[in-house]
Amino acid sequence: MTSAAPVVKPGRKRDHTRDPEILDAALEVLAETGYDCMTIDQVAARAKAGKATLYRRWSSKAELVIDAVGCLKKDTFDSLPDTGTLRGDLLAMIRPPTMADAQKKIRIMSGVVSMLEKSPELADALRAAMVEPRATANRTLLRRAIDRGEIRADCNVEMLSQVSASMVFYRTMILRQPVDRDFLLSIVDEVLLPAVRKTDTEVTGG
Numbered sequence: 001m002t003s004a005a006p007v008v009k010p011g012r013k014r015d016h017t018r019d020p021e022i023l024d025a026a027l028e029v030l031a032e033t034g035y036d037c038m039t040i041d042q043v044a045a046r047a048k049a050g051k052a053t054l055y056r057r058w059s060s061k062a063e064l065v066i067d068a069v070g071c072l073k074k075d076t077f078d079s080l081p082d083t084g085t086l087r088g089d090l091l092a093m094i095r096p097p098t099m100a101d102a103q104k105k106i107r108i109m110s111g112v113v114s115m116l117e118k119s120p121e122l123a124d125a126l127r128a129a130m131v132e133p134r135a136t137a138n139r140t141l142l143r144r145a146i147d148r149g150e151i152r153a154d155c156n157v158e159m160l161s162q163v164s165a166s167m168v169f170y171r172t173m174i175l176r177q178p179v180d181r182d183f184l185l186s187i188v189d190e191v192l193l194p195a196v197r198k199t200d201t202e203v204t205g206g
Contacts, residue, residue: 022047022054026068031107035065035115065112066122072105072129080137086145086196090188093137094181103179105130106172135161142196151196160195163187 025047029038040061044051058064081092109126116123138161145151164187168179 018047018049018053019057020071022049022057023064023068023071026064027072027108030065030068030111031104032111034111035061035113038065038111040064062115062119062122065115066119066125069108069112069122069129070125072108080140082144086141086150087188087193089141089144090192091185093141094184102134102168103172106169109169110173131162131165134165138162138164145196152198155196160192163191163195167191 022043026038026043029042029046033042038061040051040054043064044054047054054064058067081089083089083092109130112122112126116126139157142151142155142157142160146153146155146157164184167187168184171177171179171183
């Protein structure tokens with residue numbers, strides 16, 4: 001008589017309820033230490049979780065960072081301002097919480113620079129979480145201004161939508177200077193608006 005096959009008990013189901021806390025902790029450590037100096041132990045301690053818990057969920061530091069960046073709270077910009085002018089819309093986008101969030105994102109981005117060449121998927125996650133939401137909002141505001149005849153129809157919307165983020169990154173990462181409201185106003189008034197302003201001929205219709 002053939003003996004019955006042993007009953008295999010299912011493994012314990014992984015608990016993902018703490019994932020958001022762990023990912024937030026990973027972003028905090030990443031922003032403070034950079035990728036090279038960041039350790040799983042540091043993240044576990046910050047999240048008040050066991051190191052084994054992290055390794056059951058992520059097999060390496062790289063996987064943890066990619067997930068953390070991918071889940072980074074995005075600027076959704078669900079309700080864009082509509083003041084009737086491009087300048088008014090751009091100024092309405094300058095809010096203290098948005099500025100603080102941008103600074104944090106730049107610190108995170110600087111923390112993973114050393115990893116970008118080795119991990120193309122991280123570059124994709126960074127672009128989707130940190131760059132594209134703001135660029136998409138800027139494109140919308142610029143195209144709206146074109147539609148109402150306020151700015152030049154032939155302006156380079158794609159390039160201009162990324163100017164502010166590029167200048168903020170340079171000021172923070174290269175110059176090591178803070179980004180305040182006056183600096184953001186100068187981008188709007190001295191860079192963006194002059195770049196899209198109609199010529200005298202276009203204004204008069206001549």
